[in-house]
Amino acid sequence: MPLAAAALGAKGQAFVVARSLLAHPHPFIGFQTMTSLDSFKSRQTLNVGAKTYTYYSLPAAEKNGLAGISQLPYSLKVLMENLLRFEDNRSVTAEGIKDAAGWLKTKTSSTEIAFRPARVLMQDFTGVPAVVDLAAMRDAMRNLGGDPSRINPLVPVDLVIDHSVIVNYFGSSTAFKQNIEEEYRQNGERYKFLKWAQTAFDNFRVVPPDTGICHQINLEYLSQTIFTAKQKIGNETVEVAYPDTLVGTDSHTTMVNGCAVLGWGVGGIEAEAAMLGQPVSMLLPEVIGFKLTGKLKEGITATDLVLTVTQMLRGKGVVGKFVEFYGPGLDHLALEDRATIGNMAPEYGATCGFFPIDGETLRYLTETGRSAERVALVEAYAKAQGLFREQNAPDPVFTSTLELDLGSVEPSIAGPKRPQDRVLLKDAAAGFAVAMEKEFNKAAERGKRVPVEGRNHDIGHGDVVIAAITSCTNTSNPSLMLGAGMLARNAVAKGLKVKPWVKTSLAPGSQVAGEYFEKSGLQKDLDSLGFNLVGFGCTTCIGNSGPLPEEISAAINKSDLVACSVLSGNRNFEGRVNPDVRANYLASPPLVVAYALAGSLDVDLTKDPLGTGSDGKPVYLKDIWPSTKDVAAMVRGTLSEQMFTGMYKDLFEGDAHWKSIKVDAAATFKWDDKSTYVQNPPYFTEMKKDPAPVTDIINARVMGLFLDSITTDHISPAGSIKESSPAGVYLRDHQVRPADFNQYGTRRGNHQVMMRGTFANIRIKNQMLQGVEGGFTTHYPTGEKLPIYDAAMRYKAEKVPLIVFAGKEYGTGSSRDWAAKGTVLLGVRAVVAQSFERIHRSNLIGMGVVPLVFEEGTSWQTLGLKGDETVTIHGLAHDLKPRQTLIAEITMGDGTLKKVPLICRIDTLDELDYFKNGGILHYVLRQLAA
Known part of the structure; x- marks a missing residue:
């Protein structure tokens, strides 16, 4: 070709x-x-x-x-x-x-x-809308008189379908098969579209469903640490060696930082531009050095370590910065543990969490099946470049540093709402009691239990109703996974059983994990406790936990119980895991099993028994916790290089379901107007070869007033779609049964659903409406309370621009392009916050929305905003410069005028070009059409 x-x-x-x-x-x-x-x-x-x-x-x-x-x-x-x-x-x-x-x-x-990354990585939640945009750009190119085939990735792109499997079935030997069949039934339109893209675009590969999580496949197979490419210099063609780098449409792309691959998450918008040859424009970052000394104590897991690191770095403040790990402690840290730390860079706020190449890197590449030639190149290149970490080499120069003695790390979990809210395991029960008082206002109801209709048990506040071994963070680490299996084996031997209200699931990060569970025999023990395989993909952590049993759900909602989940993931934001579950805790895979046995966050696992054994005696966590030495021996005795090469040799082939999908090979996609999954987006409608001038924002209305830490999950939820929501009404109107609504994440190829889902998280709180949860606002001047989508459409019909006000860290969480796309499609011209998360700020600009920040010490609260104001911002239309100070003229509800300085967070000239074109894709399309 x-x-x-x-x-x-x-x-x-x-x-x-x-x-x-x-x-x-x-x-x-x-x-x-x-x-x-x-x-x-x-x-x-x-x-x-x-x-x-x-x-x-x-x-x-x-x-x-x-x-x-x-x-x-x-x-x-x-x-x-x-x-x-x-x-x-x-x-x-x-x-x-x-x-x-x-x-x-x-x-x-x-x-x-x-910065020009060597490649791009995608998962299907964020990848589908990116590919939809590429397909739409082909249509737009044709409409502009150009060649559609010029819209084509110019760097290698791998898309891994890993976010669509839902835990509808669990706790049985048929759960895996049933979940796959349901996945294909619900996602057939999306998968047909992706298979078309696999044939239509050059340099674009798709890893079919039920293979694994993109980050683990990236770590175990796709990443090479050092890449090579042919290049013509004069009349000679040479082979160039260079570091493996990437950007990914998932914020946890940073996982491969553990393998010395520099990369981070970007929005789908920025990733599309990178695919089309645009460099990633960035300011050279500060680099925080994180010194590790000592070694982990007996029984301490990589999860305990990463939760400690996350809390420390959140406390230091590393948003927009690189973090690089160094020090003698690296000599005692397996690459899989480094990858666990790298994975959670978004949780501690950094752009990346980088580990340099050293002997451990070479060990991992060899044992996971990379060729001897590749490993030799990595070593020789790194040493020639000064990229190889030698034990006695001087430390690099850093912006600032902090230090952790690995020997000081203690068993930990994090929750109930944020990954950085670490609590020591010994204090977890007391911490939940505090949350009951301060987070949920239910201190007086501690100990409340209610019967579950049709079952021989009750349920109460703090009960663990979901225990999920899930997500790339920990399921990519054999020590953690096999440790969970060994704990399950010990529990079964003692006669312990999981509490009857717990929904258990096991979703490994790759088929390699499934292979080593079978080889070790530990899968049988996990099965005995209900941790049967439910799929290879990102399940509970992304909101694909599936429904709770109806009787459990009914009891929770009828009595307004604070139910809990414990998962081995990296995200526990409110409203993310399951709509019935209000308190969510991150924990290591072994602790997930332990909490399933205990059944409650009100149990102190360090002191209280997990249950009663078959001999009638209480069984404690220390009785079944596997030793570090035994786990290491199990890893050595189970994993092999052949296991990796065997699992990955047919990576792109797919199973019978995938092979049965038939598509037409055509340069442009044949859109189906009846599809509720994939629609041609409106971004390029009536687009001209030359951009229209940017205009100032005149008399905008306030759509929302939000507090700190509004996540991309709040702005564009990934989970279930409520039947009464605007998105649910749309699907019902298109003859989709509520049982087939699927979720927002799988419908990201349809802008009609996603517009209606913007700001529709069930837990979001718009401060314009005191005491109200969910995606509502007040329409002015009528004063009506409306769903945000309905109000936005009314404002659009009235030709009234919109503005959003927020607090600190606006847009944290997943690198979700729909959080920006939905914002612009609702008619929002600007978001004014105290600070932005890096990726979301970039995404807003990439869609033509201007991010603005208050000067230090100012907030919408200090200004006394209520939401009934009108806002005019001059300075956008003429000679706008990066980081320029603009003045917002805010007319208060009583008619008084306030002039407020705002800093424009368009940081670079490239970003300014994108903004003036109405977005980064418009800019690229015009470049190509010219």
């Missing part, structure tokens, strides 16, 4: 990879179209075995004008190599590279760089 075109103007130099070379990533060799100007004479050759590679040498560049760069953090060295390799005197200049090297002087920078 011919190579795709790569002429995209000043920002358009990219890697182009022929599809035939994408059949297998060993080796992953493409073709790099651009030759660096190499002002710093860094281009060198490296001999590894019988092969010779060209690379851009950091030590050589240091000698030729970039003094001191050997002292940079490893993560910034990766960025520096990227700049050297892509120097074109346009997006990357010699002067810009010097400015980037100047980071060492202040350990921070206002320097903007153009």
Whole structure:
């Protein structure tokens, strides 16, 4: 198949990879179209075995004008190599590279760089809308008189379908098969669309459903740590070696930071631009060094460690910054444990959580089936570049540091609402009592229990109704997974049983995990406790926990009980896991099993018995907890290189369900107007070759007043769709039964559903309506209480622009492009907050919504806003500059006028270009059409 075109103007130099070379990533060799100007004479050759590679040498560049760069953090060295390799005197200049090297002087920078990742990773929740946009761009290109086939990924893209399996069936040997069948029944339209995309686009692969979680597949198979590409220099074609880098449409893309792969989550909007050859525009970040010393004590898990790290880094404040781990403690930390820490970078707020290449990296690559040639290249390249961590090497220069003695880590869980709310296991029961008082206002009801109709048991506040071994964070770590299996084995031997109100599930991160559970025999023990395999994918952590048994759900809702979930995931935001569950706790897989046995958060697992054994005696957690030594022995005796190579050899083939899907091979997609899953979005309707001028915001109405930590789950929920909600009404009107509503996450290819779901989280609180939960607002001047979607459509008909006010950390959580897409489609022109999460700020700009922040000490509360104001913002229409201060003229409900300075958080000139074009996709499309 011919190579795709790569002429995209000043920002358009990219890697182009022929599809035939994408059949297998060993080796992953493409073709790099651009030759660096190499002002710093860094281009060198490296001999590894019988092969010779060209690379851009950091030590050589240091000698030729970039003094001191050997002292940079490893993560910034990766960025520096990227700049050297892509120097074109346009997006990357010699002067810009010097400015980037100047980071060492202040350990921070206002320097903007153009970063070009080697590849893009997607999961289906965020990937489907991205591919829908690409398909829509092909239609728009045709309408503009261009060639639709020019809309094509120019860097390798892997999309893993992992977010669509729902735990509808559990606790039986048939649960896995039943869940798959239900998944295909509900998602047939989406899967047909993705299979079309697999055939229509070059450089685009799809990993079929029920294979594993994108992050674990990325860690175990796709990532190579060092990549290679063919490049023509003069008349010679050479093979270039360079660090493996990526962006992903899931915020937990950072998991591969544990394997020394620099990457992070971006919104689908930004990922689409990267696919189309646009560099990721970013300010060179501060880098926080996190020093690890000592080693973990007996019985302490990687989950305990990562919850501790998350709490420490949240306390320090690392939003928008890189975190890099260093110190002697790395010598005692397995790569799988490093990946667990890297995974939760979004939870501690950092852009990434990076670990450098060392001997442990080489061990992991070898044992997971990478070729000996690849491992040799990784070692030789890293050592030649100064990217290999040697034990006695001096520490890099960091912006600031903090330190943790691994020996001080104690057993922990986190909850009831945020990943950073760590509580020691010994204090968990007391912590839940505090939450009952302060979070749920039910202190007087402690101990309340009610009967469950049709069952021989009752249920009460604090009972664990969901215990799920789920999500990439921990199911990618064999020590944690096998530890859970060993605890289950010990529990079964003692005669313990799971409490009857607990919904149990096991969703490993890859089929490798399923293989080692079978080989070890531990799956039988997990089955005995109801932890049967329910699917290979992201289930409970993304809101795919499935419904609780009807009797349990009825008892919870009738008596307004604070039911709990315990899951081995990374997200426990309110309203995310299950609509019936108000308190959610993150825990290691072994502790998930333990809490299923105890059945309640009111039980102190360190002191109280989990239950009564078959001998009539109480059984405590310490009686069944497997030793660190025994878990390590189980891992060594179970896992093998052949297990990985065998599982991954047919990764892209899929099962019989996938193979049976038939699609038409056509350049443009044949949209089905009747589909409730995939629709042609309206972003490019009536789009012209030249953008319309940006206008000021005049007399906007307030759509919402929100407090701190509004997450992308609040803005665009991923979970179930209420029948009475605007989205539910739309689906009913289109003859979809409530049982087939599926969830917002799986319907992200349909803008009609997602617009109606924006700000529709059942737990969101718009402060314009005191004491009201859910997606409602007040329409002015009528004063009517309406669903936010209905009010927005009325304002749109009245030609009234909208504005949203919020507090700190607006847009935290998943890198969810629909949180920005839905916002713009509702007619919101600006979001004003005290601070933004990095990805969501970028996504808003990518959709043409301006993010603005108050000056320090100002908030909508200090201004006394109630929501009945009108807001005018001048300065957008003429000569807008990055981070410019604008003045908002706010007319209060009583007619008084307040002039409030706001800082425009369009941070870079590239972002300004995107904003002026109405969004990043419009910008790219116009570039291509020109």
